[in-house]
Amino acid sequence: MKSISVPYAKLNVKGGGVMPAKIKVANPNRCIGCYSCMLACSRANADSVSLIDSAIDIRTSGGIESGIGIIVCRSCIDPPCARACPTGALAPRNGGGVVLNKNLCDSCGVCADACLPRAIHFDRADMPVICIHCGVCARFCSHDVLEIRKTEVL
Amino acid sequence: MWSNVLYIDLETGEHHTRDRHDLFDKYLGGTGVATQLLLEECPPGIDALSPGNPIIFSIGPLTTIFPCVSKVVSMFKSPMTGELGESHAGGRLAMAMRFAGYDSIVIKGRAAKPTYLSIHDDEVKLKDATSIWNLSSVEVTGKILREVEPGKGRRSIMRIGKAGVNQVRYANVNVDTYRHFGRLGLGAVFGSKNLKAIVISGTEEVELPDMSAYKKMYSKLYEEVVDTEVMDKYHDLGTAANINVLNQLKGLPTKNLKQSHFENAESISGEYFADNLLLRKIACSNCPIGCIHIAMLKTPFQKGHEFEVSHISYDYELIYSLGTNLGITMGEDVLRLIDRCEQYGLDIMSTGGVLAWATEMYERDLITPPDTLGISLRWGDTDNYLKIIDRIVDMPNKFYKALAKGTAVAAAEYGGKEFALNLGRLEIAGYHTGPASIVGQIVGVRHSHLDNGGYSIDQKASSQQLNEEQMVDKLIYEDYWRMINNSLVCCLFARGVYGEQNMIDALECVGIKKTRDDLEAIGKEIFLAKYAFKEREGFDMDNISVPARFFETVSQLGMLKEDTVKNMLKLYRKKTGI
Ligand code: SF4
Ligand code: SF4
Ligand code: SF4
Ligand code: SF4
Numbered sequence: 001m002k003s004i005s006v007p008y009a010k011l012n013v014k015g016g017g018v019m020p021a022k023i024k025v026a027n028p029n030r031c032i033g034c035y036s037c038m039l040a041c042s043r044a045n046a047d048s049v050s051l052i053d054s055a056i057d058i059r060t061s062g063g064i065e066s067g068i069g070i071i072v073c074r075s076c077i078d079p080p081c082a083r084a085c086p087t088g089a090l091a092p093r094n095g096g097g098v099v100l101n102k103n104l105c106d107s108c109g110v111c112a113d114a115c116l117p118r119a120i121h122f123d124r125a126d127m128p129v130i131c132i133h134c135g136v137c138a139r140f141c142s143h144d145v146l147e148i149r150k151t152e153v154l
Numbered sequence: 155m156w157s158n159v160l161y162i163d164l165e166t167g168e169h170h171t172r173d174r175h176d177l178f179d180k181y182l183g184g185t186g187v188a189t190q191l192l193l194e195e196c197p198p199g200i201d202a203l204s205p206g207n208p209i210i211f212s213i214g215p216l217t218t219i220f221p222c223v224s225k226v227v228s229m230f231k232s233p234m235t236g237e238l239g240e241s242h243a244g245g246r247l248a249m250a251m252r253f254a255g256y257d258s259i260v261i262k263g264r265a266a267k268p269t270y271l272s273i274h275d276d277e278v279k280l281k282d283a284t285s286i287w288n289l290s291s292v293e294v295t296g297k298i299l300r301e302v303e304p305g306k307g308r309r310s311i312m313r314i315g316k317a318g319v320n321q322v323r324y325a326n327v328n329v330d331t332y333r334h335f336g337r338l339g340l341g342a343v344f345g346s347k348n349l350k351a352i353v354i355s356g357t358e359e360v361e362l363p364d365m366s367a368y369k370k371m372y373s374k375l376y377e378e379v380v381d382t383e384v385m386d387k388y389h390d391l392g393t394a395a396n397i398n399v400l401n402q403l404k405g406l407p408t409k410n411l412k413q414s415h416f417e418n419a420e421s422i423s424g425e426y427f428a429d430n431l432l433l434r435k436i437a438c439s440n441c442p443i444g445c446i447h448i449a450m451l452k453t454p455f456q457k458g459h460e461f462e463v464s465h466i467s468y469d470y471e472l473i474y475s476l477g478t479n480l481g482i483t484m485g486e487d488v489l490r491l492i493d494r495c496e497q498y499g500l501d502i503m504s505t506g507g508v509l510a511w512a513t514e515m516y517e518r519d520l521i522t523p524p525d526t527l528g529i530s531l532r533w534g535d536t537d538n539y540l541k542i543i544d545r546i547v548d549m550p551n552k553f554y555k556a557l558a559k560g561t562a563v564a565a566a567e568y569g570g571k572e573f574a575l576n577l578g579r580l581e582i583a584g585y586h587t588g589p590a591s592i593v594g595q596i597v598g599v600r601h602s603h604l605d606n607g608g609y610s611i612d613q614k615a616s617s618q619q620l621n622e623e624q625m626v627d628k629l630i631y632e633d634y635w636r637m638i639n640n641s642l643v644c645c646l647f648a649r650g651v652y653g654e655q656n657m658i659d660a661l662e663c664v665g666i667k668k669t670r671d672d673l674e675a676i677g678k679e680i681f682l683a684k685y686a687f688k689e690r691e692g693f694d695m696d697n698i699s700v701p702a703r704f705f706e707t708v709s710q711l712g713m714l715k716e717d718t719v720k721n722m723l724k725l726y727r728k729k730t731g732i
Contacts, residue, residue, distance in 0.1 A: 032434075032435055032436045032437040032442075032444035033436050033437055033439075034437035034438075034439065034440060034441055034442050034443075034444060035249065035308075035439050035440055036221065036376075036440065036441075036442045039218070039440060042359070043365075043368075043369060043372065044369070046359075047361065047365045048359040048360060048361050049218060049219050049359065049360040049361075049362070050253070050358070050359030050360065051249075051253060051308060051357070052357045052359060053359055057307075058307075058308075059306070059307025059308055060307055060308075061307070062297070062300060063296055063297065063300060063330075063331055064245075064246075064330050064331050064332060064436060065293070065331050065332075065465050068436075069307075124357065124359065140376060140442070141442075142380045142442035142443075142444075143442075143444070
């Protein structure tokens with residue numbers, strides 16, 4: 001199995017701004033449905049043990065026998081979620097994806113509808129959970145399903 | 155935190171939650187708490203299939219918080235043994251309970267009509283299951299409930315099949331298609347309560363006192379799980395790797411333990427399954443290992459390449475009980491038998507034991523075609539075994555009714571006790587490794603072969619020259635510490651990771667401070683509480699007869715002597731004070 005020591009720290013630039021990396025679902029068919037990635041995302045980014053606080057979403061469709069779906073931000077360069085947001089709470093992020101300004105968010109849900117992969121959902125406080133492309137989930141995926149990749153910095 | 159118990163009464167439809175920190179503070183969770191709840195809720199001496207028998211589920215303080223802490227304990231009075239029934243299951247159930255906010259669930263009474271339970275966060279409902287009550291297949295039941303219940307994608311669904319509905323004493327409860335509460339007959343208890351299924355999901359989040367210490371500890375444990383060799387075996391071939399290993403060592407029960415090695419082991423070995431039949435591996439929630447091996451079986455049913463395809467999970471114990479123990483020579487045939495049992499929701503180890511005993515009875519003309527309704531029982535005859543399994547579930551006559559109650563009951567009626575391979579009325583696990591395995595199953599502190607890993611103590615005995623007393627000491631150590639593992643409800647495959655110090659440190663991260671001695675004392679206390687229940691319900695070690703067959707077939711440690719087992723039991727009693 002894969003070692004935990006993926007050199008991700010360099011890529012993890014906290015606090016917005018230029019984030020020269022993006023999460024990539026590299027090998028979806030290798031997923032074993034362990035939820036380690038989801039728990040890692042909420043642990044790292046929401047300081048909680050939770051599924052609902054995770055920006056990556058692992059789910060079965062029609063039972064465990066029918067395979068496992070992986071839903072995470074596809075880092076759109078021209079993000080429809082941001083375009084749809086009526087308050088400007090979501091702004092395009094350098095390298096793809098979006099950055100959320102919670103202070104501006106109305107919890108209206110328009111962004112979630114605009115994202116076809118359904119990579120946005122709402123937490124218990126009714127705030128959208130948005131992937132910041134930090135790569136922690138990839139670090140805790142033991143089956144090389146997820147990768148953190150450098151992007152062209154704009 | 156960690157002490158919320160949901161009580162549900164199927165008779166009145168009422169439910170409420172209670173904070174039982176009195177129990178959780180003292181006994182951590184899992185097996186420790188469930189034992190106390192069982193002592194509280196189960197009236198002495200009741201019939202296991204009467205409404206008075208409670209069903210208890212419990213998770214622990216580390217559930218879903220640390221990797222591989224992924225199991226749920228269920229407790230009930232067992233209709234197989236008439237005493238302590240304890241069974242553990244993985245899948246998504248533990249995580250679903252955690253995020254629904256329930257650390258234990260206690261189900262009492264009997265519903266007037268077929269019912270299923272729908273539990274989503276605070277919403278707890280009894281729903282009508284009349285239309286699915288007679289569905290024979292656990293798979294179809296799951297499919298139907300998925301359509302009508304919320305929590306899509308991450309809920310857990312427990313359900314029984316026709317075996318549970320008909321109260322076959324060793325019916326199991328299927329969890330999320332590939333996992334089970336197996337062995338001691340929880341499925342029959344569900345059936346007796348008119349309870350077809352339980353769906354559970356939740357959206358809670360857990361916050362811990364010191365997040366940074368927690369994150370560090372998580373990474374440490376995760377690294378030990380994936381980066382060291384401790385768990386390699388489970389990830390690679392899985393437990394099925396044991397087939398070839400035990401076969402070489404002469405520890406593999408074969409044809410009702412007439413032999414301890416199997417001439418055809420190669421074509422039903424873990425290697426054979428992995429190379430020819432393995433489709434993929436999946437994991438219990440929060441376990442990065444993925445030890446659940448799923449095989450694909452293609453069965454042609456018509457010309458023109460028409461195939462029926464089924465996905466079947468396999469493990470060592472299943473291949474032993476429906477494979478070697480029945481003289482089945484091909485992996486594909488083992489899968490057909492596993493699949494049939496799975497569809498009905500039968501415990502596979504007991505089913506295999508029952509079939510093996512019946513085959514030997516038939517071989518000796520102690521049962522005859524009028525008993526079996528014309529079906530002959532022969533080693534390796536998969537087609538006929540499938541027919542027998544159907545009849546065990548349907549129980550068309552006295553003989554099949556007896557088979558549905560297990561080997562001990564059937565042998566009391568039809569004879570062949572000396573080769574009815576049960577210990578304390580439960581069919582044996584797949585290890586003829588030596589005396590520690592036998593003693594481990596007799597003392598039966600938990601449920602089956604994972605009581606205390608007696609088989610691995612036998613293996614150590616051969617390499618380290620352990621004497622009887624040293625073996626007993628090791629059994630007792632395992633018994634006490636597994637009480638702790640089982641109260642946190644770590645996966646026992648990860649027991650190499652969750653050693654004493656890691657348990658202490660992990661507990662500290664969730665605000666529970668215990669020393670090594672504290673934990674050992676708690677382990678011992680839980681052990682004694684279980685024995686209190688067992689003895690209350692009539693368990694008596696002296697009354698457990700060991701079938702002569704154990705001493706007639708060479709084991710991994712050579713020929714075994716009855717006196718060794720007796721002496722070890724005596725030492726065990728003396729040292730534990732039971
Ligand atoms: S959230 Fe959806 S729409 Fe927005 S950038 Fe990500 S994938 Fe694109
Ligand atoms: S929910 Fe918030 S981020 Fe999403 S569209 Fe509405 S205001 Fe914008
Ligand atoms: S990249 Fe970071 S924020 Fe995005 S899903 Fe993974 S862990 Fe969560
Ligand atoms: S950690 Fe990897 S294998 Fe596990 S659920 Fe996530 S993507 Fe799948």
